[in-house]
Amino acid sequence: MSRDKLRESCQQPIDHFGFDENLTFQQRYLVADQYWKKDNGPILFYTGNEGDITWFCNNTGFMWDVAEELNAMLVFAEHRYYGESLPFGNESFSDSKHLNYLTSEQALADFAVLIEYLKRTIAGARYSPVIAIGGSYGGMLAAWFRMKYPHVVVGLRTFNSLCMQTYGIVLQRYDAGLQWLSSAFHLCSPLKNLQDAAVLKNWLSETWINLAMVNYPYKADFLQPLPAWPIKEVCKFLKDPSLSDKLLLQNVFQAVNLYYNYSGEASCLDMSETATKNLGQLGWYYQACTEMVMPMCTDGVNDMFEPQKWDFDALSEECYRLWGVRPRPSWILSMYGGKNISSHSNIVFSPPPPSKYRFPNCVSASGAIIWQELQRTQPEAPREARDSVVFSWHA
Amino acid sequence: MSRDKLRESCQQPIDHFGFDENLTFQQRYLVADQYWKKDNGPILFYTGNEGDITWFCNNTGFMWDVAEELNAMLVFAEHRYYGESLPFGNESFSDSKHLNYLTSEQALADFAVLIEYLKRTIAGARYSPVIAIGGSYGGMLAAWFRMKYPHVVVGLRTFNSLCMQTYGIVLQRYDAGLQWLSSAFHLCSPLKNLQDAAVLKNWLSETWINLAMVNYPYKADFLQPLPAWPIKEVCKFLKDPSLSDKLLLQNVFQAVNLYYNYSGEASCLDMSETATKNLGQLGWYYQACTEMVMPMCTDGVNDMFEPQKWDFDALSEECYRLWGVRPRPSWILSMYGGKNISSHSNIVFSPPPPSKYRFPNCVSASGAIIWQELQRTQPEAPREARDSVVFSWHA
Numbered sequence: 001m002s003r004d005k006l007r008e009s010c011q012q013p014i015d016h017f018g019f020d021e022n023l024t025f026q027q028r029y030l031v032a033d034q035y036w037k038k039d040n041g042p043i044l045f046y047t048g049n050e051g052d053i054t055w056f057c058n059n060t061g062f063m064w065d066v067a068e069e070l071n072a073m074l075v076f077a078e079h080r081y082y083g084e085s086l087p088f089g090n091e092s093f094s095d096s097k098h099l100n101y102l103t104s105e106q107a108l109a110d111f112a113v114l115i116e117y118l119k120r121t122i123a124g125a126r127y128s129p130v131i132a133i134g135g136s137y138g139g140m141l142a143a144w145f146r147m148k149y150p151h152v153v154v155g156l157r158t159f160n161s162l163c164m165q166t167y168g169i170v171l172q173r174y175d176a177g178l179q180w181l182s183s184a185f186h187l188c189s190p191l192k193n194l195q196d197a198a199v200l201k202n203w204l205s206e207t208w209i210n211l212a213m214v215n216y217p218y219k220a221d222f223l224q225p226l227p228a229w230p231i232k233e234v235c236k237f238l239k240d241p242s243l244s245d246k247l248l249l250q251n252v253f254q255a256v257n258l259y260y261n262y263s264g265e266a267s268c269l270d271m272s273e274t275a276t277k278n279l280g281q282l283g284w285y286y287q288a289c290t291e292m293v294m295p296m297c298t299d300g301v302n303d304m305f306e307p308q309k310w311d312f313d314a315l316s317e318e319c320y321r322l323w324g325v326r327p328r329p330s331w332i333l334s335m336y337g338g339k340n341i342s343s344h345s346n347i348v349f350s351p352p353p354p355s356k357y358r359f360p361n362c363v364s365a366s367g368a369i370i371w372q373e374l375q376r377t378q379p380e381a382p383r384e385a386r387d388s389v390v391f392s393w394h395a
Numbered sequence: 396m397s398r399d400k401l402r403e404s405c406q407q408p409i410d411h412f413g414f415d416e417n418l419t420f421q422q423r424y425l426v427a428d429q430y431w432k433k434d435n436g437p438i439l440f441y442t443g444n445e446g447d448i449t450w451f452c453n454n455t456g457f458m459w460d461v462a463e464e465l466n467a468m469l470v471f472a473e474h475r476y477y478g479e480s481l482p483f484g485n486e487s488f489s490d491s492k493h494l495n496y497l498t499s500e501q502a503l504a505d506f507a508v509l510i511e512y513l514k515r516t517i518a519g520a521r522y523s524p525v526i527a528i529g530g531s532y533g534g535m536l537a538a539w540f541r542m543k544y545p546h547v548v549v550g551l552r553t554f555n556s557l558c559m560q561t562y563g564i565v566l567q568r569y570d571a572g573l574q575w576l577s578s579a580f581h582l583c584s585p586l587k588n589l590q591d592a593a594v595l596k597n598w599l600s601e602t603w604i605n606l607a608m609v610n611y612p613y614k615a616d617f618l619q620p621l622p623a624w625p626i627k628e629v630c631k632f633l634k635d636p637s638l639s640d641k642l643l644l645q646n647v648f649q650a651v652n653l654y655y656n657y658s659g660e661a662s663c664l665d666m667s668e669t670a671t672k673n674l675g676q677l678g679w680y681y682q683a684c685t686e687m688v689m690p691m692c693t694d695g696v697n698d699m700f701e702p703q704k705w706d707f708d709a710l711s712e713e714c715y716r717l718w719g720v721r722p723r724p725s726w727i728l729s730m731y732g733g734k735n736i737s738s739h740s741n742i743v744f745s746p747p748p749p750s751k752y753r754f755p756n757c758v759s760a761s762g763a764i765i766w767q768e769l770q771r772t773q774p775e776a777p778r779e780a781r782d783s784v785v786f787s788w789h790a
Contacts, residue, residue, distance in 0.1 A: 013723070016726070016730075017412045017413075017498055017500050017501070018412075018413075018495040018496070018498070019491070019494075019495065019498075019684075019685040019686075019720040019721070019723070020491045020492050020494070020495040020719075020720065022720070022721055096414070096415045097415050099414075099415070100413040100414065100415040101413070103412055103413065103414075105412050105500075106412070109729070109730070112729045112730070113729055116725075116729055148543055149729075149730075149732070150732070150738030150739070151731075151732030151733070151735040151736070151738065152729075152732075289414075290414040291414075324415075325414040325415065325417070326414070326417055328408070328414070330511075331411065334504070334507045334508055334511055334544075334547075335411075335504070335507070335544075336546075337544070337545070337546030337547075338546070340546040341546070343545030343546065343740065344545070345738065
């Protein structure tokens, strides 16, 4: 199937909700219309999330899968402050003043204005029904887009999950020297103090969390080049908890090495390389420090991590230190209604969050299943009965 | 019926949609709970519009009428930048920077946050269904509130109208001297030049428009103290178009004198006194210069005014000169969907706009019927079958 797409851009107000500064920026979007039925065939609209849109475009096989079948145009809209859609260019992240327009509300307004622009400028698109599609944060955006702008999108499909894959790595025990650890983990920069050891632990935790996000049933290269079912591969090294601490840690290295060095070409592992280098970490961190407050906690009983309570005050202090802003934890619920969404229609959440992974007072927001569903162009990926809703919307 | 109410205030972020400046202000609201059934009885929530909230509270008899019947709590929320709810105190209107947070989106967010605050802090209100009520711009806000925050309000009733009352005053002809006009109209400050004469004409036009808004079937004091059916009273002076110009103008004075001087106590008429002194003209002008762009026009054929075409560019220049901002005429349609509201539920528009008053390319946004419906505590005011929807919502 041809995956040709056009790279376009649309002029957007930097501030949809204020009129003091009348500045604009170019929002990037990608269009694939080779399967589109020009006489108002449907538009599948990807509500871009925290990263470069080309990367999401190449990893959202679901949309390419159904494009021909639905005679649909595909549009992938980049989220402001990510990829090339930087409102103030290189200055975009320079301070809280420049970051002030990085919110979900501004992003949704961009999408609404962009869709109207497309309908106005593309011949034959004026009455095209638009279906929003997104995963993870983009899935929230897709759902919120339908809630707030139902006159713009007829429906949507989100690929969201609140689950966290868990597996049996035991990491609570080590007392070996820093040098031994640096060597055992083939670290490019040796650990110098206990702070560095804490960084190592965080880096490992993050790796497991992100690994869960890309547990595809086929070989893929989303966050990193990885084999099919990478968690199963990783877990092969971690089957025996009765081993000595040192052996356990060496096995943990084997596991993490599979994630960062599947090609075998790296001579050492670099902790400054984040697990999600393609995602716009900086922007997401700011969003998590303002409106996207997602309480996270671990207890070592229901999960595999060291116990860590949710500490809002600490987050608030950290956010103020880093960005000069303070989070408003209840705002997103006021704005979008949380779970109280019964007044809305035409929203398909796929799959529903499995209750066994729900935490009572905090959530973790990654899950392989999201991207597995969205990627799906591989024959190994199960295709359940999914298109009926999409078909009925655009019929 | 007791109209006692409590005056309260709620701390609100000045900017709900940005995190750079974490400033807050006190939003005023009035509460009347003497008829409220404490065990989650309904809340009727007045979405304040462009003026002092006490004034709207005293002129919204509809809510007082039904409070006892519905065991409802009444809440009248003041719109930011009006009355006492000034985000920056006396500086609020000083420049475009301070005015930047005067938008419908910020006002709706205030309402959402306020309702959640009320439900959290008033014992027995946690599960109270909330019904939004408003008229004119407040009617738009009530409708938009349900559209954007359906998790906060279960439904609403708006009292909107796009009609303009027309009657047969002929004002196109005068060529008498400025002095004669000043004297004939008993003006406190005599007309000095043709610009002043133009101000007189505008002042008269505005008066007729606002008179239409308060054409109650009973004696009232909404914008001005007026007799019942004031338009009928005014028109008594304007029945004979065949009179000489001077007599016609003297009759126009009688008509306008009835509006500004019904008590008979004024020794002269003051053109600087606007027809709507209780409304926050300054704030509304800014809103009309940013997102609330409402094309107005007259043609002298379908209406009684001198022809005046809608000129967006002139408005834009004027707005820039006055406020340093430019209007975005399509934004409000992108944000709220215009007439495309079929995805929404539980919205009662009352009454539907009469088609004969619709202009093809522009609208005029005043109408007696709005405030007549909302005021309705007088026996003369017809009470049609109206409460069924309200009852079914809160049942």
